[in-house]
Amino acid sequence: MKFATREDIEATIEQAFEAVSDFDGLERAALRRGAEVSRTDTLSVPGAGMRWQAKFPYRNRDRIADMEMMTYDAPNALAMLSKVSGMEALVEIDFVELSRNRTRMNMSIDIRPKTIPARLLLQSARLARSNLARRFKHRVATYARTIEGRVRARQAG
Numbered sequence: 001m002k003f004a005t006r007e008d009i010e011a012t013i014e015q016a017f018e019a020v021s022d023f024d025g026l027e028r029a030a031l032r033r034g035a036e037v038s039r040t041d042t043l044s045v046p047g048a049g050m051r052w053q054a055k056f057p058y059r060n061r062d063r064i065a066d067m068e069m070m071t072y073d074a075p076n077a078l079a080m081l082s083k084v085s086g087m088e089a090l091v092e093i094d095f096v097e098l099s100r101n102r103t104r105m106n107m108s109i110d111i112r113p114k115t116i117p118a119r120l121l122l123q124s125a126r127l128a129r130s131n132l133a134r135r136f137k138h139r140v141a142t143y144a145r146t147i148e149g150r151v152r153a154r155q156a157g
Contacts, residue, residue, distance in 0.1 A: 086115030
């Protein structure tokens with residue numbers, strides 16, 4: 001099952017990419033939401049091959065997600081593969097410079113089941129596909145506005 005959307009951001013392509021690739025900030029945000037996140041690679045600079053493991057509660061069970069950065073092409077694209085509960089999700093984010101201070105962020109998530117229980121879960125999710133797609137688009141739009149707010153705050157201060 002694949003979800004895709006795009007959002008225009010009032011920021012340069014470098015600023016947008018920097019905000020999306022703020023991995024320390026994303027780790028802190030996950031910790032605030034109750035997840036346990038740890039980096040499992042030894043890379044000293046951001047790039048393909050970065051790995052994380054996260055433990056988080058979902059539907060009354062602790063889940064473990066293994067994530068790996070597949071593509072890191074600053075400031076153009078990121079791709080991350082996540083494996084959790086018998087499913088694989090490939091998250092791809094591309095940036096296109098529309099003008100000097102405007103960037104288009106294209107984001108997609110492709111979720112594929114790898115086990116029978118995951119197939120059943122994904123099949124039931126297909127029934128709510130339009131609702132899930134609407135929520136995905138709303139969250140990406142909210143994230144884009146957050147990036148704009150950070151850029152404005154940095155420019156003002």
